[in-house]
Amino acid sequence: MTATTTLPAIELKSVGKTFRVSGGILGKDRRVVAVDGVSFAVPPGGVLGVVGESGCGKSTLARLILGLLTPDSGDIAVEGQRIVDMDRKARARLIQPVFQDPFSSLNPLTRIRDIVAMPLQAQGSFSRAEIAKRVDEMLERVGLPGEMGNRLPAELSGGQRQRVAIARALVLRPRIVVCDEPTSALDVSVQAQILNLLAELRRDLGLTYLFISHNLAVVEHVASEVAVMYLGRIVEKKPTQALFHQPEHPYTKALLASVLTPEPGLGVPDVGLGDVMPDPANIPPGCRFHPRCPIAEPRCSTETPPLRPRPGGGVECLLVP
C-alpha cells in the first residue's frame, strides 16, 4: 500500500468554532461555543456516526468539514489536504453534503434533473451530453428513473426528495459524503429505504461517510465508529460495538438509556438527567456535563476532565480510570 491510501479520509486537529450572537437592543452580545477542541480521524471507507442533543454542534461540525465555515482554531484535512486551502471546485469533487431538508433553499420551479446537474454545471468542464448522461445514470442509481427527472420538487414525496439530494451529492463522484440528519424528517418505512440506499452506495462506490443523527438506533445500524458530542466537545468516541456495549461516559449512558427500542414490557427507563438544559452560550466550568451528571462529584465543577485514550478513540470523564 502506498502512503496516500492510508491517509485518513477526514482528519480534525483541535478544531474550534465560536459564534457571536447579538443580544438585541439591550442585551450583551453572547459568545456561543459551537465546536470546542475537536480532534478525530476517519479512515477511508469508514462511517463515523455523530450523536448528541440539539444544539451540541453537530451541524456546525459538518459545515466546518465541508468548508462552508472556517474554523477559529485547529486544522481540518480531507484526504490529506487542508480544506481551507482547496478551491471550491476541487472541494466539491472530493466531499459533498446530504442535508435533512435539501430543497428549502432551492427555487421550487427547478426541475429535478437540473437540481442534480448543478454540481456538474458548477465545475464548468462537462459537456451538455456528458451532464445529461451522468444525471440519468445517477437518478437511475438512486431509484428515480425515467420521467421523475422532469418533475418539480413539490411533486415528490419526502423520501423521493431525499433520493434527489443523494443523487446531487454523488453526481460528481466524490470520495466523502457528510450526511446531516438525512432521514430525520422521514417516516420509518421511508427512512429504511434511504438507509439501505446509502449503505448500498457506500459499498459499491467505496465512500466514506460522516453520519450525523439524533437517532442512536440508526447510527448503530450504519456507523463503524461513533462520536458522542456534548456542548461542542466529543466526550466519548469508540468503534460502534464498543460504544454501544461498553459505554463509559455518563452522558453516553444517558443517551443509550433513552433509546426506546420496540420491546414491549420494558417500560420507559429513568435517564437520570434532571431538567437543566445545556446552554452553549454559557459553558459550565470544569466538566461541562456536571450540572446534569447523575454521578457528579464536587471536583467535577472545577477540574477539566482529561482525554482517556481508548482503542479507536477515548473518553473524557474524571471518574473513569
Added chain:
Amino acid sequence: MSALLDVERLEVGFGGRTSAVRGASLTVERGETHCLVGESGCGKSVTALAIMNLLARGGHRTAQRLTFQGEDLLKLDDRGMARLRGNAMAMIFQEPMTSLNPAYTIGSQMTEVMRRHKKVSQRVAIDRAADLLGQVGITAPGLRLGQFPHQLSGGLRQRVMIAMALMCEPQLLIADEPTTALDVTVQAQILRLLAQLQRDLGLGLLLITHDLGIVARIAHRVSVMYAGEVVESAATAQLFADPKHPYTQGLLRCVPVPGKQRQDEPLGSIPGTVPRIGPGFEGCGFRDRCTFADATCAHTVPHQTAAPGHDYLCRLAP
C-alpha cells in the same frame, strides 16, 4: 360500564376531496394508555381533532357513535364542548408554542384554565399550578410561573403543557406526538412522566405517535392507522408478538433495533408511500404497497378477529 371514550366508525372529510378518516373505531378505557400509530398523513391528528371537535374549517365529521363518559359528543353544541375541553378531556399538541400564548406568563395561563372551569380562588389555582409543575419534574416552579413561554426550552414547555392539561383533573388526555420535536433524552423523561401520571391519576390516555419504540414501552393497547382506517388493533404485547396486517408487519421490520440486525443486512422497508384517498374509494387502502395484494383486495376487505381483542382489516387468514 361503557368505555371512557368510545369512537365508532368515525369519518372525516375535507371539502369533498379528501377522506382523511374512513370509518375508524377505537375505545379508551379508564386507566388505559391507548396508542394510535401510523405514518404521517394516515389521519392520526385528524382523528384526535375530530374527537375534540377542533377540526380546521372545511373539515366535517360523522360517526356512528362518539361518546365520552357515556355522553354523546355528537349532540353537544359548542358551549357544551367548551365545558369539557381542558376540563374533563384535555389535549396536548406536538408543538407547545401553538397552544401557549406568548404574551402571558406560564402562571397566568395555567390558572386561567382552572378558573374558567372551576370555582376556585387565584391563590388555590397558583398553588395547584406550582404543585403540578413540581410533579412534572420542573425545579423551581415558583420561578417558572413568572416566566414567559419563550424563556423556556422545548422540553420545559412540553412539561408545562402537560401540567396545564392536568390542572382540572381530566379523565381523558389526548396527546398528539407530544415528544416528536424533542431530543431523545428529553423524550424519554417526558414519556416516563406521562406513564407515571397516567398510572397515579388513573387517566385514560390516547397517545398519538409514529414511533413504534414509544408504543412498545408505554401502550396497553395499540391501534395501527393507515390511510384513514384503523387496520389493526390489539393489546401491545400481542401486536408486537403476532402482527396480522401486512402494514403492521412491514412497519415493525423497518425499525432498526440495536443489537438485532447485522450491520451489512438491509433493513426491512415498505416500498411506496401513503396514498391520498378521496370519497368513493373502495377496497384496501394498502394494496398498492402490499406484497400479498390480489384482485379481491380492490373490492372487499373483511374485518377479522385473530384472538379476543385482536382485530384486523385484511383478506388474509389469521
